[in-house]
Amino acid sequence: MRTLTAPVALLVVFAAAAGAQQQTGPIIQKGGGHFPVPNATFTVPTGVTYKMAWDIAVGSAKPGEANAAYDVPARFVNQAAVMGMPRNATELAVVIHGSAGEEMLNNDEYRARKGVDNPNITLLEEMSKAGVKIIICGQTVGSRKMPRDKMLPFVLVAPSAAWAHAVLQQQGFSMNPF
Numbered sequence: 547m548r549t550l551t552a553p554v555a556l557l558v559v560f561a562a563a564a565g566a567q568q569q570t571g572p573i574i575q576k577g578g579g580h581f582p583v584p585n586a587t588f589t590v591p592t593g594v595t596y597k598m599a600w601d602i603a604v605g606s607a608k609p610g611e612a613n614a615a616y617d618v619p620a621r622f623v624n625q626a627a628v629m630g631m632p633r634n635a636t637e638l639a640v641v642i643h644g645s646a647g648e649e650m651l652n653n654d655e656y657r658a659r660k661g662v663d664n665p666n667i668t669l670l671e672e673m674s675k676a677g678v679k680i681i682i683c684g685q686t687v688g689s690r691k692m693p694r695d696k697m698l699p700f701v702l703v704a705p706s707a708a709w710a711h712a713v714l715q716q717q718g719f720s721m722n723p724f
Contacts, residue, residue, distance in 0.1 A: 566581050566582070569581070569582065569624075570624070571624060571627075572624065572627050573627050573676050574620040574623050574669070574673060574676055575672065576668045576669040576672050577612075577616060577617045577620040577669040577672070578617055578619075578620025578621040578622075578623060578624040578669075579621065580621050580625050580628070590629060592629055592631050592635065594635070595635055595636070595637065596626070596637070597637045597638075597714075597717065597718050597719040597720060598619070598622060598636070598638050598639075598719060598721075598722045599638070599639045599640070599714045599715075599719040599720070599721050599722065600618060600619050600638075600639070600640045600641070600721075600722050600724075601641050601707070601711065601721065602640055602641070602642050602643075602646045603642075603645070603707075604644060604646055605644070605646040605647070605648060605649055606649065606665070606666075609656075609660035609662050610660070610662035610663070610665055612666055613646060613649055613666055615646070616640070616669050616670065617669075618722070618724050619638050619673065619678055619722075620669060620672070620678075622636065623636065623638065623676050633677065637677070637719070638677070638678045638679070639678065639679040639680075639681060639710075639714055639719060640673070640678060640680050640681065641681050641682075641683070641704070641707050641711055642680065642682045642686070642701075642707075643682065643683035643685070643686045643707040644683075644686060647682055647687065648660070648692070649664065649666045649670075650670075650682050650697050650701045651664060651692060651696055651697055651698070652664070652696055652697060652698055653667060654696075655692075655696035655697075667698065670698060670700075671698075671700070674700040679702060680698075680700060680701050681702045681703075682697070682702070682703055682704070683704060683710065684703050684704055684706055685705075685706045686707070687703055
């Protein structure tokens, strides 16, 4: 136990000394927390458009817990704003399939299936309002018996996750592995 305590204590001291506190916003408040990075030595050009896509196939470990995977594209939105990029400098998409699919259900349907409220709705709504395309695999919709009228209204339905990624790639989107 002693070998773990010293490195953890050292990390806490360095983090406190650096004054590193995670921030939310300025675009998405419910998620996408980020740390300030003063004097970054890897510069990000701000005069170009970035097209990024994420693939999210795994749902929350427990119903009622928010899916941390949605924080990553939300963080990208917030960091772009902090770096001074106009909102139209990023085009983002999230392709949902597998067990993450049921997180696209409206609260009533999610509660009927899982017994708890859908904790992802607020973040997904904020992402959608910020311009993030949220696309679900039609094969997931079919296999998990998810009627469209029971899904969140801003979710786009693709024939499959594979087709969604193929179209996004043709449109110039890069797949983000994080």
